[in-house]
Amino acid sequence: MGYRKEEAASLFHNLPGSDSDKIAFLPFVHGSRCFCILRMVYENRRHMRFQTQFLLSAVNAAHFPTPTVPEIAFLGRSNVGKSSLLNALVGEKAAKVSQTPGRTRAINFFQLSDEKRRPRLILSDLPGYGYAKISKSISAEWPKFIEPYLAERETLRLSICLVDLNIPPQASDGKLVEWLRHLGREFLVVATKADRLSGNARTRNLAAIRSAFGLEEALPVSAKTGAGIKELWTRIEAVHQPQLQ
Ligand code: GDP
Secondary structure (H helix, E strand, O other): OOOOHHHHHHHHHHOOOOHHHHHHHHHHHHHHHHHHHHHHHHHHHOOOOOEEEEEEEEOOHHHOOOOOOOEEEEEEEOOOOHHHHHHHHHOHHHHHHHHOOOOOOOEEEEEEEOOOOOEEEEEEEOOOEOOOOOOOOHHHHOOOOHHHHHHHOOOEEEEEEEEEOOOOOOHHHHHHHHHHHHHOOOEEEEEEOHHHOOHHHHHHHHHHHHHHHOOOOOEEOOOOOOOOHHHHHHHHHHHHHHHHO
């Protein structure tokens, strides 16, 4: 007996333990039934041909790593699912670091290296912005080092803005998008927790996000089922590809 891909992903997500423990022990616990779960995990991880290494946490611009390889920033309100998405993209280490007390108010930098251990990309995980705090402008509320990072960081190639697909478009997210647009920074809006909605509601909410933020596209993703993760990798790889030649 097999599972549908989304059921398998959900089952895997809800099991306790690290991904590597699950892969090691599932065959003993569930026998051949777990085969499709492992295949699903493998398919998603195929895109993870990078080794991820935590570089540092920065609380001021002097701490930023030397700009070398292209950087991709991850931004979103607290609880939007940023740690879960980072986990789905590059593994548990990144999500754990990003949720460590003290590092939640910092920019956490992760370096992705290829098979030959050459650094290829840096992912920067920015502090989640709060619910009530954002009243005037995002840049005024954020610690001073975040604004210069987004505005001036020369190697920043793409900002991935996470918005929750399950709630109406938020003014704070709109301000961030507006600000990045004003800076002329390339950005991609990613709509999280897409698994929580059925087809119609998903389409409706995506349209609401596009319309509220003046976007041509918003990419729906689910860290829980893996939906959209491949597409997101494709977008990330498109950014770093020119540097490989
Ligand atoms: P962060 O504060 O932005 O890092 O958010 P987390 O990754 O810690 O997630 C916040 C909450 O949303 C947690 O309860 C997660 O289990 C839940 N969550 C995150 N991603 C998903 C998803 O893709 N689907 C569902 N259903 N829940 C999610």
